[in-house]
């Protein structure tokens with residue numbers, strides 16, 4: 495075991511330390527044999543095969559990696575992930591993860607309180623934000639007593655994440671149950687339209703199972719007006735879920751909390767530490783003002799387990815049964831950073847977004863951003879067909895310079911999008927980016 499881990503760790507460190515010499519996206523790579531051979535393989539053979547897969551991997555450590563919400567991982571979190579695998583505990587039940595279950599409960603309670611959900615708050619870890627959002631809506635529906643109600647509606651902004659549509663599909667609701675509300679010029683949900691839509695639903699006798707605010711939309715990082723949405727929800731007795739997969743972590747810092755105002759007025763929040771803080775995937779939490787609602791909704795009893803020492807086993811507080819100890823890498827990573835490290839990470843991301851915005855502003859571009867660290871742009875006034883051709887060609891020219899941006903379709907036009915969450919991205923990359931983009935414009 496020791497020899498194996500040492501050799502694999504050395505190989506990984508070598509991959510890390512040479513990451514700046516490889517581009518963000520590898521060229522074509524060779525995949526090793528997939529099926530297990532008749533006889534077990536030696537350590538050397540296994541590591542050689544592993545290397546082939548590593549050679550073909552996306553490279554989040556390269557300073558030009560700014561396409562998506564996938565930053566370089568924290569060292570402490572990588573070590574914790576290794577240890578978690580070695581412990582092989584199971585968050586399904588307390589007797590299979592005595593310390594880790596308590597660690598998860600404790601950390602969820604700390605995070606929920608830090609985001610403003612109050613001293614009774616808490617939550618559960620989930621393998622990804624899509625699952626956190628799904629669980630939030632299932633809890634909201636249960637809470638509203640709308641479980642067999644086929645006509646129930648969910649309101650969110652037109653820029654909300656695709657996982658909400660998927661959640662409704664799993665919940666057995668038709669696609670029309672998801673009601674997108676238009677956004678204003680800043681990409682945030684328009685309150686008058688939401689109010690009108692809620693009134694209309696009431697007139698039509700359609701029950702509302704939840705309103706979803708997005709704190710950090712996926713293309714431009716816009717933040718919905720959570721305070722005003724909470725007021726509308728409260729007066730109507732509707733659950734407010736905040737999809738803070740991208741933006742909620744900003745509330746962990748005094749300096750940046752104002753970017754996601756009134757987050758604590760939510761009934762539930764999705765937060766994805768995997769997206770900016772460098773916690774390896776997957777790391778997502780569903781946090782609730784009233785965490786006991788999780789077991790109230792999901793508990794089935796676990797007849798083959800000793801009773802829970804607290805209120806309910808981990809496997810009764812969500813959709814997943816057997817679950818890895820994802821909390822370990824989150825806990826150790828956050829402690830490696832400390833509050834000052836978290837703030838520095840957030841500040842760096844904001845500073846890079848501002849700098850890029852400053853560099854691009856003089857160019858004839860339509861810029862879309864928000865208070866966070868995302869920036870999307872396309873040629874000013876371009877038509878859909880021209881914007882698509884421009885984005886394809888410019889993305890390739892940027893890749894030629896080892897800069898990787900993404901190419902979202904937003905408002906009917908393809909944009910290029912930069913996510914400035916990679917701490918290795920510096921002035922040099924931002925200057926090159928500006929040069930390439932400038933040269934791409936007529």
Ligand SMILES: *Cc1c(COP(=O)(O)O)cnc(C)c1O
Nearest residue numbers: 622623624655657712737739740
């Ligand atoms: C990424 C994202 C999600 C989904 O999270 P996954 O971990 O990819 O499942 C949900 N909402 C928003 C706003 C996101 O950006």
